[in-house]
Amino acid sequence: MPQVTLTVNGKTSSVEVEARTLLVELLRDKLGLTGTHVGCDTSQCGACVVHIDGNSVKACTMLALQADGTKVTTIEGIAAADGTLHPMQEMFREHHALQCGFCTPGMVMSAIDLVAKNPQGLSEDEIRHGLEGNLCRCTGYHNIVKAIDASQSLMHAKAAE
Amino acid sequence: MNAVFQGIGASVRRTEDLRFISGNGNYTDDINRPGQTYTIFKRSDRPHAKITGIDSTAASAMPGVVAIFTAADFAGVGGLPCGWQIHNKDGSPMAEPKHPILADGKVRHVGDPVVMVIAETKQQARDAAEALVIGYEDLPSYSASRDALAAGAAAVHDDAPGNLCYDWHIGDKDATDAAFAKAARVVKLDLLNSRLIANPMEPRSAIGDYDRSGDMHTLYTTSQNPHVIRLLMGAFVLGIPEHKLRVVAPDVGGGFGTKIFHYAEEAAVTWAAAKINRPVKWTSDRSEAFISDAHGRDHDSHAEMALDADNNFLGMRVSTMANLGAYLSTFGPAVPTYLYATLLAGVYKTPAIYCEVKAVFTNTVPVDAYRGAGRPEASFLVERLVDAICHDTGADPVALRRQNFIPRDAFPYQTPVAVQYDSGDYFATLETALKNADYAGFPARKAAAAAKGKLRGIGLSTYLEACGIAPSKLVGQLGARAGLYEVANVRVNPTGSVTVFTGTHSHGQGHETTFAQLVVDQLGVAHNQVQIVHGDTDRIPFGMGTYGSRSLAVGGSAMVKAMDKIILKGRKIAAHLLEASVEDIEFKDGKFSVAGTDRAKTFGEIALTAYVPHNYPIETLEPGLDETAFYDPANFTFPGGCHICEVEIDPDTGVTSVVQFVAVDDVGRVINPMIVEGQIQGGVAQGIGQALLEHAVYDAQGQLLSGSFMDYTMPRADNLSNISVGTENTLCTHNPLGAKGCGEVGAIGSPPAVINAVVNALSAYGVRHMNMPASADKVWNIINGGLRAAAE
Numbered sequence: 033m034p035q036v037t038l039t040v041n042g043k044t045s046s047v048e049v050e051a052r053t054l055l056v057e058l059l060r061d062k063l064g065l066t067g068t069h070v071g072c073d074t075s076q077c078g079a080c081v082v083h084i085d086g087n088s089v090k091a092c093t094m095l096a097l098q099a100d101g102t103k104v105t106t107i108e109g110i111a112a113a114d115g116t117l118h119p120m121q122e123m124f125r126e127h128h129a130l131q132c133g134f135c136t137p138g139m140v141m142s143a144i145d146l147v148a149k150n151p152q153g154l155s156e157d158e159i160r161h162g163l164e165g166n167l168c169r170c171t172g173y174h175n176i177v178k179a180i181d182a183s184q185s186l187m188h189a190k191a192a193e
Numbered sequence: 194m195n196a197v198f199q200g201i202g203a204s205v206r207r208t209e210d211l212r213f214i215s216g217n218g219n220y221t222d223d224i225n226r227p228g229q230t231y232t233i234f235k236r237s238d239r240p241h242a243k244i245t246g247i248d249s250t251a252a253s254a255m256p257g258v259v260a261i262f263t264a265a266d267f268a269g270v271g272g273l274p275c276g277w278q279i280h281n282k283d284g285s286p287m288a289e290p291k292h293p294i295l296a297d298g299k300v301r302h303v304g305d306p307v308v309m310v311i312a313e314t315k316q317q318a319r320d321a322a323e324a325l326v327i328g329y330e331d332l333p334s335y336s337a338s339r340d341a342l343a344a345g346a347a348a349v350h351d352d353a354p355g356n357l358c359y360d361w362h363i364g365d366k367d368a369t370d371a372a373f374a375k376a377a378r379v380v381k382l383d384l385l386n387s388r389l390i391a392n393p394m395e396p397r398s399a400i401g402d403y404d405r406s407g408d409m410h411t412l413y414t415t416s417q418n419p420h421v422i423r424l425l426m427g428a429f430v431l432g433i434p435e436h437k438l439r440v441v442a443p444d445v446g447g448g449f450g451t452k453i454f455h456y457a458e459e460a461a462v463t464w465a466a467a468k469i470n471r472p473v474k475w476t477s478d479r480s481e482a483f484i485s486d487a488h489g490r491d492h493d494s495h496a497e498m499a500l501d502a503d504n505n506f507l508g509m510r511v512s513t514m515a516n517l518g519a520y521l522s523t524f525g526p527a528v529p530t531y532l533y534a535t536l537l538a539g540v541y542k543t544p545a546i547y548c549e550v551k552a553v554f555t556n557t558v559p560v561d562a563y564r565g566a567g568r569p570e571a572s573f574l575v576e577r578l579v580d581a582i583c584h585d586t587g588a589d590p591v592a593l594r595r596q597n598f599i600p601r602d603a604f605p606y607q608t609p610v611a612v613q614y615d616s617g618d619y620f621a622t623l624e625t626a627l628k629n630a631d632y633a634g635f636p637a638r639k640a641a642a643a644a645k646g647k648l649r650g651i652g653l654s655t656y657l658e659a660c661g662i663a664p665s666k667l668v669g670q671l672g673a674r675a676g677l678y679e680v681a682n683v684r685v686n687p688t689g690s691v692t693v694f695t696g697t698h699s700h701g702q703g704h705e706t707t708f709a710q711l712v713v714d715q716l717g718v719a720h721n722q723v724q725i726v727h728g729d730t731d732r733i734p735f736g737m738g739t740y741g742s743r744s745l746a747v748g749g750s751a752m753v754k755a756m757d758k759i760i761l762k763g764r765k766i767a768a769h770l771l772e773a774s775v776e777d778i779e780f781k782d783g784k785f786s787v788a789g790t791d792r793a794k795t796f797g798e799i800a801l802t803a804y805v806p807h808n809y810p811i812e813t814l815e816p817g818l819d820e821t822a823f824y825d826p827a828n829f830t831f832p833g834g835c836h837i838c839e840v841e842i843d844p845d846t847g848v849t850s851v852v853q854f855v856a857v858d859d860v861g862r863v864i865n866p867m868i869v870e871g872q873i874q875g876g877v878a879q880g881i882g883q884a885l886l887e888h889a890v891y892d893a894q895g896q897l898l899s900g901s902f903m904d905y906t907m908p909r910a911d912n913l914s915n916i917s918v919g920t921e922n923t924l925c926t927h928n929p930l931g932a933k934g935c936g937e938v939g940a941i942g943s944p945p946a947v948i949n950a951v952v953n954a955l956s957a958y959g960v961r962h963m964n965m966p967a968s969a970d971k972v973w974n975i976i977n978g979g980l981r982a983a984a985e
Contacts (some may be wrong), residue, residue: 066218066223067215067218069217071394072902073447073479073480073901074479076901076903077902090515106216107215108216117214117215121214121215123216124974125207128867128871130210131875132393132394132395132444132700133214133446133701134446135394136213138213140214150237157914159915160911163910163911164909166908166909167902167909169392169393169449169870169879170871171875171878171906172874173908173909174913174916
């Protein structure tokens with residue numbers, strides 16, 4: 033079986049996988065990182081979003097082998113080493129932006145990338161369009177949009193530190 | 194006492210969020226058991242066919258295959274039971290054909306499971322399933338109730354002639370006929386309530402595990418009610434006694450009704466794990482979920498209102514065909530009867546109502562409860578009919594509603610359709626909603642939109658629902674095969690922290706937070722000293738789970754009762770320690786004290802005394818501080834309110850945008866306002882989804898066209914706008930919390946408000962009614978002349 037070597041949340045692993053293994057299957061089944069979820073099979077829901085070399089990617093739409101040599105960050109890897117939550121995690125909790133929690137990891141990972149890539153700031157409308165690739169069935173998005181909006185100043189201030 | 198108030202009424206941030214935002218949730222598919230195998234269900238790709246043969250020779254030889262099972266292997270296993278028995282008009286029971294675990298001789302819908310393939314890996318199981326050869330002989334199939342009921346239609350089940358499950362009715366036919374006979378005017382409306390797919394973001398999953406040494410079966414499953422699954426699967430399907438069967442529903446990623454029911458896959462993995470003596474895991478793909486999760490709604494109705502010359506409602510007649518799909522799901526028959534027709538009075542004092550319901554077997558996925566379950570069908574019918582009356586008579590939608598509201602002083606109000614409303618103030622929710630929506634300012638906004646070339650419309654819905662399911666005696670009379678009370682076990686630990694074991698289940702509702710607030714309020718314990726445990730039949734005495742907005746009204750009430758017992762026992766212990774009589778001990782702010790003195794013991798001191806006493810009235814009082822209570826509600830609760838929707842239609846594209854949505858609901862006592870708002874926003878989003886976007890569609894060949902997220906339009910962030918939520922609460926009069934429930938109001942109140950707004954926006958085009966969804970192509974066709982074809 034082919035081998036894939038990648039760095040996930042700062043830890044480098046080499047794993048043998050079947051060639052058809054998806055990145056999300058590698059993360060969940062081989063590395064035990066079950067925070068990344070699978071909510072569909074057509075790349076529509078975004079529950080599986082992770083960061084690869086700093087860009088948000090749907091881990092169900094990429095073969096594990098394609099991630100060879102990359103740096104992957106999952107929901108388990110975004111809090112600080114001392115456990116301090118990422119501002120996006122904090123704001124999701126503060127603004128009640130999650131209910132069942134299943135879409136949340138992908139939603140948070142997409143939102144972090146969205147905000148980080150737009151230091152000029154995003155309007156409510158831009159945030160809503162930016163979330164097009166992520167489905168939530170519980171919240172009606174109202175509080176997710178609020179949480180992302182509130183995280184903008186916190187994230188940009190942190191980036192400027 | 195806490196520095197920060199965390200009792201009833203505080204928007205406490207959720208306890209459960211910490212694990213969910215960190216990727217530490219524990220959903221069923223996150224669980225793996227040692228030696229686990231994987232199963233794939235090979236499902237029918239035909240809507241209706243005889244199975245002429247199953248050849249598994251090639252599949253059996255595939256790498257990694259552990260076992261292959263067909264219906265023949267399940268010969269000694271019961272079918273999936275139905276929880277309700279509805280009776281026909283003549284008193285005879287409904288047709289109740291067998292619902293086998295795997296299709297037996299015949300498939301009845303696309304998605305019907307035929308073969309169970311178990312292998313070492315999921316991919317191997319999938320590969321082997323691909324190698325199966327199943328022979329079919331196609332039979333005529335029907336997706337719509339109307340077609341399945343037509344004379345000469347082939348039978349979906351041989352023991353349900355004419356594809357009729359039941360022909361049921363409610364109300365006083367003679368009184369209703371008399372009302373129509375004296376009517377000055379009758380307004381009629383034909384309407385469909387569209388078929389929907391719940392689509393919780395977590396697909397269903399189930400793991401069967403068998404412990405040979407103890408002869409113990411364990412099922413991990415994505416369920417809203419693990420005890421109900423244990424009861425149904427243990428007693429009726431697999432014949433496993435309850436003490437040998439544990440059902441665990443860990444973190445569950447949304448339910449919305451479709452995770453209530455006992456599904457074939459749960460029984461199959463539990464059975465197969467014992468058979469092969471290894472754990473068996475199944476996780477649904479989303480495509481599979483579309484054709485195997487129970488669907489919702491799908492009503493085809495005709496409604497009539499008799500009016501006097503002043504537009505007072507005199508009587509209402511309704512006849513409905515309800516599509517139940519190919520098999521009876523757990524609650525399926527109850528949804529279009531007792532959860533639907535009993536709500537047809539709505540908020541109006543219509544004195545006579547008569548409703549007939551024909552429930553129909555078709556070659557579609559079984560239909561059962563989806564958020565609101567029957568009540569959205571009722572509210573859509575009633576609130577559309579009211580607007581049709583306005584259309585036909587020129588009456589004002591607000592004035593006509595006010596004129597026919599049940600008056601404030603009429604409670605308790607007995608409706609003509611079996612239920613009695615305990616409390617409500619429909620005028621208050623209406624007035625506040627009109628104010629919050631700036632209803633009076635609409636003409637100016639419409640004119641401004643027109644100047645931009647947009648069509649703006651406004652619509653309202655003054656709706657009501659029944660929840661707090663359910664008063665056991667009443668639902669027993671109505672056909673439920675089990676009572677629907679709830680259980681709470683409150684365990685005070687020796688150091689004074691509290692563990693609550695509840696039979697309800699949280700899959701997004703935030704029970705770990707809200708229920709702990711009840712403990713803060715009643716026992717004076719800090720919020721972080723309370724643990725709420727749910728979802729495991731080995732830990733919790735019993736329970737009926739979470740659906741029908743019942744968890745707080747019924748489950749919370751059971752907790753209150755159990756905590757009353759804790760306080761009573763604590764007073765007895767305190768009386769002993771303080772050398773006072775029990776009658777003189779009062780409990781307040783977390784302290785037991787002798788009335789009128791400063792002699793007191795803290796809650797923690799009493800807890801410690803209860804467990805490790807040196808000084809204890811051991812002759813008269815058992816040690817321990819652990820109480821269980823069962824609560825059976827005296828009645829349903831009746832939340833309601835007013836939703837006002839404002840839409841803007843782009844005539845060039847037909848796209849309808851909700852530009853303002855105002856909800857003002859009466860949900861009774863609110864424990865955590867933040868969570869209540871979130872529940873209502875989420876419900877409204879699903880209602881807007883039904884009204885504008887979502888639709889489960891079968892083609893003429895019985896194939897589900899909307900079988901993935903690429904075809905079934907789930908609301909996305911950019912389809913919705915902010916949702917304004919307000920409350921005007923009256924208290925429920927018959928439960929100790931005064932709570933009514935908030936989980937479903939959003940999905941029940943909103944669809945008619947949206948469609949009323951769309952019809953209002955299109956009034957210049959002669960539109961009187963539109964069935965859901967008001968999709969862009971339908972609206973564009975209306976604007977561009979295809980009115981009749983598009984609207985219907």
